[in-house]
Amino acid sequence: MLPTSLNHRFSAAAGLSRAPRALRVALRCALFVAAVALAQGETSPVFAQTGQNSQNARVGTWATAPQAVAQHPAAPSFNRAPAVGGRTVRQIVYPTLSGNDVRVRFSNAYGTQPLVIERASLAMAARGAAVNGESLRALTFGSQPTAHIAPGASLESDPLPFAVRAGTPLAVSLFTRESRPPTTWHKIAQQSAFLSGVGDFVDDAQASSFPKRFTNTLWLAGLSVVPDTPSHAIVTIGDSITDGMRSTLGANRRWPDGLARRLEGAGRRDIAVLNLGISGNRLLHDSACYGERLVARFRRDALEQPGVKTVIVQIGINDINFGYVPPHAGLDCDVPHVIVTAPEMIAGYQSLIAAARARNVRILGTTIPPGKLPPEREAVREAVNRWVRTGGAFDGVIDFDAALRDPSQPTRMLPRLDSGDGTHPSDAGYAAMADAVPLPLVLGGAK
Incomplete structure (x- = not known):
């Protein structure tokens, strides 16, 4: 009653x-x-009190790195964003920190025109595209239901009283009449998203309203919360090995996911793990397909995340490889085909370190895993790894090379940890990477 x-x-x-x-x-x-x-x-749980947490700073609980959609007319279908105009997009995210007063951030970083999101909502995800209807809440922007995002900008929703629980999936739905295909996305989400038929289904809880699937993230860039206790975020940033390429779709088997589970198992529920990897990303050069170079996107994607205290940098294999890939006609994702040296890469890492130190953020380096490289490229990898391990420039080092290499053939990955392409780990390999992260180091211990 x-x-x-x-x-x-x-x-x-x-x-x-x-x-x-x-x-x-x-x-x-x-x-x-x-x-x-x-x-x-x-x-x-949806209307949990939030005023009592005002003394705690806002912290990111989930994030992804925006990147440009390749605009070349010859781009193959997997390099084209789905057409979503006049339809509703529903995207599933897995928060890594509990809290209240959610803010959802959308990005038009690579837009050439203003982006108008007519309406958006947040809900507890159920199975597939279905959500818990009782939890559906409208997002507002300056107290209005419609978001107007200028080209090159991002926009956060107003704080929404909504209890987020780490590991419990959320669904962010948005409706736009935007007729042009999206120009800002995260290309490889390793997570299914859903597209409705024609119409506004932002408030619809049923999966049947969303018959189509895709595996990109469109415009959605992050969620932040006010945690119940003082908390902070660890940002993991890098290339496809952080992005989780070739891990099981929808299973959260990337190494940052494994690190988040290890921290929770150790009783550290005050730490978020944010994944800002981009598949194909390079330290020193931009790509039409693989995002801005890390030295250019580092401030936005790592240092400006709410509550960031530590950044873990994992990148380098694409810098070593792409200069040797032959140019070709049409969309050439490997442009520029520049052969880089170990000193050039070290200078790039040093610029990241200087930027993090200027923001009082700890920065941890990682070694480059084996990739069955020809001798001239292997020499660069070994030189970079030697500097990472012994140079003393980072605040600490995580040895992913040692965690993944085959002891009998150190230039290749241990077969049981290899997804099959010689470069990307399997689910077991990503788990080995997560296990190789020393928890005292990421928690602020000595080098």
């Missing part, structure tokens, strides 16, 4: 028959959740 006050509120809601359907649905869902919680003597 519901409390009298809530019975009255339901009666009042019933009188809103002339209100827009979306408003009526949202109000009824909100009252139902609150009613059940009060009847059970509990606080609704």
Whole structure:
């Protein structure tokens, strides 16, 4: 039986028959959740009190790195973003830190025109594209339902009273009438997203409204929360080996996922792990397909994440390889074909270190894993790894090379840790990488 006050509120809601359907649905869902919680003597998880946490700083709980969609007319289908104009996009994210007062960040970093998101919502994800209807909440932007994002800019939603729990998936839905294909995305999400038929289905909880799947992230860049206790974020940034290329789709088997699970298992629920890897990314050169060079995107993607305290840098294999790939007609993702030297790469790492130190952020380096490289490229990898291990420039070192290499043939990955292409780890390989991260080091211990 519901409390009298809530019975009255339901009666009042019933009188809103002339209100827009979306408003009526949202109000009824909100009252139902609150009613059940009060009847059970509990606080609704969606309407958890947040004012008591005002002394704690906002921290990122999930993030991904925006990159440009290749605009070459000869781009193959896997380098083209899906057409979403007049439809609803629903994207699933896995937060790594619990908290309240969620803000959702959207990016138009590589747009040439303003981006208009007509409406957006946040909900607890269920199976596939389905969500828990009682948890659906509208996002607002300056108290308005519509977001206007200038070219090259990003925009955060207003704080939303909504209890986020680490590891519990959330669904972010957005509706846009944007007729042009997206120009800002994260190309390889390793997670299914969903697209509706024509229309605004932001408030629809049913999976059947979202018949199409894709595996990119469109415009969505991050979520932050106000945690219950003082917390901070670890940013992992790099190339496809951080992005989780060739790991199992939708299974969260990237090495940063494994690190987050290790921290939780160690009782450290005050630390978020944010993955800002981009497949194909390079330290020193931009790519039409693989994002801005890390030295250019480092401040935005790493140092400006809310609550960042430590950054782990994993990058280098593409710098070593791409200069040797023959140029070809059409969309050439490996442009510029520049052969880099170990001193040039070391200078790039040093610029990252200087930028992190200027922000009082700890920066940890990682060795470059084996990749069955020809001798001249292997010499560069070994020289860079030697500097990472012994140069003393980073605040600490994580030896991914040692974690993955075959002891009998150190220039290749141990076969059981190899996904099959000689460069990217398997799920087991990513787990070995996560296990190779010394927890005292990432928690702020000595080198």
